Amino acid sequence: MLLVVVLAFIVIGLFLLVDLRKPIHFPPGPQWLPIVGNIFVIHKLRSVYGFFHLIWHHFYEKYGPVMGIRIGRTFFVIMSGRDAIRDAYNTDAMNGRPNGFFYRIRTFNKRLGVVFNDGDFWDTQRRFSLKILRQMGMGRANMNEHIEQECTEMVNFFKRKSANGQLIEMQHAFDIPVLNILWTLVAGYRFEYDDERLQNLLKMIHECFRVVDMTGGILNLFPLIRHFFPIRSGYKPLLNAHKPLWSFLQEVVNETKTKHSSERPKSFINSYLEEISNSTHSSFSDEQLLSICLDFFQAGTETTSNTLSFGLMYMIHNRDVCDKVHAELDAVIGKKRFPILQDRNHLPYVEAVLSEILRFSNVAPLGIAHRTTDDTTFREFIIPKDTVVLISLYSLNMDKDYWRDPNVFKPERFLNENGEYISHSEQFLPFGLGKRRCMGEHLAKASLFLYFATFMHAFQMIVPSDIPLPNIQPNDGITLQPKSFVLQLKPRF
Template structure:
C-alpha cells in the first residue's frame, strides 16, 4: 500500500512540475501554478480593473509588449504595441482560431462557420461568403439604395418617437436598422422597426457577447466545471442565449428552402447556399449545419460591433457639443436642409468621417479583436510561441497609445484630418477592423453603415440628455465586445 501511495505522490509531483514548466523562450508573464496556471493572478487583476482589456494592459505594463501566461490548460499570449502586432499580422502561423469547448459550443461541438475556424474549410466558406455577398450587391449602387432607404426609415421612426416627448433609449437605438442590412443579405427581407420579435433578437445578441470574454474563460479552460457550476461557468447562460438564435435561424432557413423560387433566383445568401448544397461535387465543408453557423456568424458579428459603435457615438456627441456644432455645419453646407445624406456625400464630408473614426478609436468596441491560434511554433520578436497557443491582439494598445496620439483619452476628431481640415487622413495605429488575412470580411459594409446612420441621425436631430440632464457613462459593459451602458436622450427635430 505504501508503495502505491508513494507512486501516486511521485506522479503528482511530476505532473505539477511539468504543468508549471514554461516552454523554452516563452514570453515573460506571471507565475504558473498546477492546474490553474496564472488563473488566480488574472482573476485578482480583473476584480481590480473590471474590464478584461484593462487587465491585459496592466500585464503588458508589468511584463512588456508580449506577455505569456497559462489559463487552466490553455497557453495564452497577449500581443501589444505596433511592432509586435505588425509582426503577428504578417505571419501566417498566427492565422488559426482557438479550438476548445467555448469556441465549439455555438456550432454543435464542431468547428463550423467563418469566425472560429481555420484551414481549408474556413477558406472555402469565406470564399463562398465573399462571392455570395458580392452577388447580392454588397458594394454596389443597389446596396447603397438599401442602406439609404433603411436610414430614411430609421429617421422617420425617430421623428415619431421624438413627438411623444418621452425619453428615447439610445444605447440600442440603432440595433434593428443595422441588423436589417445584414438580414436583407442573409434572408432577403427586412424587419419593421416596431417588430417586437427584433427586441429579443437584438437583446439576445448583445447578451451573448457579454457572457464570457474572448479568451473563452473558465468554460474553455475547465469544460467539466459546467457540470458542477453550470451558471457560474457561463455554460447555462450561453446555451440559453444560443438556443433561440439557432431556432430562429433554422426556422428561417426551412422557410426559404420550402419557398417556390426560380432556378437562378439570387435573393439572399441562404438561397445561394441551399443551391450550393444541391451540387454533386461540393466541398466537404458544405452542410446544413455549416449554413446555420455561417448565418449565426454573420448575424452576430455583422450587427454587434456596428450598433455598439453607433450607441457609443451618440453618447460621445452628448459629451462634446462643440463637435456636434461642427458636424451640423458641415452637413448643412454639403447636404443642405432638404434631404438626408447619401453614401455619395461621404467624400465631401471629411469632418463627419473623422468623427466616426474618432468614435471607433476611443470607444474600442473590440479591444482585443478575435482571438488567434498558432498553427505552428513561431517566433515573435525575441520569443517563441508554441503551436496551439491562443494569441490575443490588443487593438486597445494601439488606439490608446500615448506616444503616438499624445492625448488618447481626449475626443478630438481633428487628429484624423490634415492640416487644412479638408481631407481625411489614415493612421497606422488605427485598426478597428484588424489586419492581415483574418481582417473583417464585412469591413466595407460596416463603414457604410456607420457613416450613413450616423450622418443621417446627426443631420435630422438635436440631442439632449433626458430627464435631469445627466450625461451617459462612457466606460461601457465588458464582454467579447464593449457595449454602451443604457442611457436615454430627448430628441428635437432640426428645423428646415
C-alpha cells in the first residue's frame, strides 16, 4: 500500500514538473504553474489594470513584442508593436481561429460561421459571402444611397425624441440605424427604431460582449465549470443571449423560405438558400446560414455602433474639435442638405476626426483571436500548433514612439501640413490586415462617415449643467463599449 502511495506521489510530482516546462524556443513570458498556467498572474494584473488589453500591454513592455503565456493548458502568444503585428498577419499558419467550447456556443456547439472558422470550410464560405454581399450592393453606390436614406430617418427620429429638451440615452443610440444597413443587405428589409424585440436582442448582444474576453475566459479552458458556476462562468448569460437570437434568425430564414422565389426580396439570405439547393460543397447548410447571419449581426453592429457613441462622447469632451467639425460641414455642405459619401474627399477634418475616434477608442483592442494551424517558426521562436495568437491593435494605437502623445485626442495627427487627410496605413490597422481582415470594412467606413457627419451636421449636443460630463473610461469585454451617457440635442438648422 505504502509503495502505491509513494509511486502515486512520484508520478504526480513528475507530471507537475513536466507541466512547468515551456516548449522549446517558446516566446518569453512569466513562469507558469502546472495545470492552471498563468491564470493567477492574469487575475492579479486584472485587478491592477482593470482591462485585459492593458494586461497584454504590460506584458509587451516587460517581455517584448512577441511574448507567451499559458492559460489552463492552452498556449497564448501576444503580438504587439508594428513589425511583429504585420509579420503575424502575413504568416499563413497564424490565420486559423481558436476552436474551443466558448467559440462554439454561439453556433449550436458546432464549428460554423466565418468568424470562428478556418481552413477550406472558412475559405469557401468567406469568398461566397463576400461575393454575395457585393452583389447585394456592399461597397457600391446603391448601398451608399441606402445609408443616406437611413441617415435621414435617424435625424427625424432624434428630432422627435429630443423635442421639448428631453434627454436621450446615447450609449446604444446607433444600434438600429447601423443594423438597418446590414439587414437591408442580409435580409432585404429594415427595422423601425422603436422595435422593442430588436432593441432587446441588441441589448443582449451588448451584454454578452461584456461577460467574456478574447481569450474565451475560464469557460473555454474548463468547460465543465459551467455546471458549477453557470452565471459567473458566463455560460448562462451567453446562452440566454443567443437563444432569442437563434429564434429570431430562424424566423427570418423561414419567412424567406415560405415565399415563392419571385416574391422574395433580393438578399444575402435568399442567395444563400439558392446556393444550399445548388451547391455540391458540403459546407452550405441551414445552420451555417444562421451562423453567418449571427456573425454579421454581432461583428457588424457592436463595433460600428460603439465607435459612433464613443465619437459623440469625445466631441463633448473636446469642444474645439466639435466646433471645427461643424465649421467644416457648414463650409462644404451648407445648411440646406446632409452630407453624402461623395463629400468625403472634401471633408478631410471630419475624416481625420473619425480616424482619431477609431484610434483613441480602441473599440476592438485585440481584433479577433487567431490560432496557429501548425508548429510555426516566427523570428527566433517556435510557436506550437493550436496556440492562440492575440494581436494587440491597442499597442499600435497607443505607440508613444509613433504618435508621441497617444493619450491625447488630436485629429490633426491624421492631417498633413496642407490639411490633407493621411491614413497612417503602416501603423493604423483598425480593421486588421491580410486574409482575415474585416469583411465589413467598406460597409463600416461608409456607415461611420455618413452617420457621424450627418449627426454632427444636424445637431448641437448639450450636456445640462446639472449632469456631469460622460465618463470616457470604457466598459471591458470582447470589444470596448462606452459607458451610459445622456445628451440634449438641438437641431442646427
